Amino acid sequence: MQRLTTAPNLALATLWCDMLTGSGIGCHVQRAFASSIAGEIPPDQSQPELWVDDAAQVEQARALLEAYRHPPMLRWVCAACDELIEGPFEQCWRCGALRPD
Structure with a gap:
């Protein structure tokens, strides 16, 4: 598995993960509920992250995510x-x- 990016919130992380999964790229959301401890750890470490299962698909996932984020x-x-x-x-x-x- 390889980290693809962080998302500003869980809703977007889940949406992006579902879109990538629907395109045939295995993807998971990590740190889904870490925002609840944002005051105890740095805020940038509590954001949800998207992880791609197959490292060979990371560049394809980056391209698709860029297309989703900038229609x-x-x-x-x-x-x-x-x-x-x-x-x-x-x-x-x-x-x-x-x-x-």
Whole structure:
């Protein structure tokens, strides 16, 4: 096992781990509940960590995590209602139409 990164909170650590696991990379969250002792140890040592099971998949996991953390910014106009959509959204929030390919 090799440490991939730390997460700012347990919710993100679990989400990232689930996304990596769904992509075929074995991943585990360590220090899931260490934040309860943050006053007794340095705060940076109490954050949840993501660990990859196979060290050969660490670079692939880093690339996927980078893609998850920084989705592409899109700018498109909905064909159904002419709403301008900005951000990493694939669906119009006004009418629900999907972004054209």
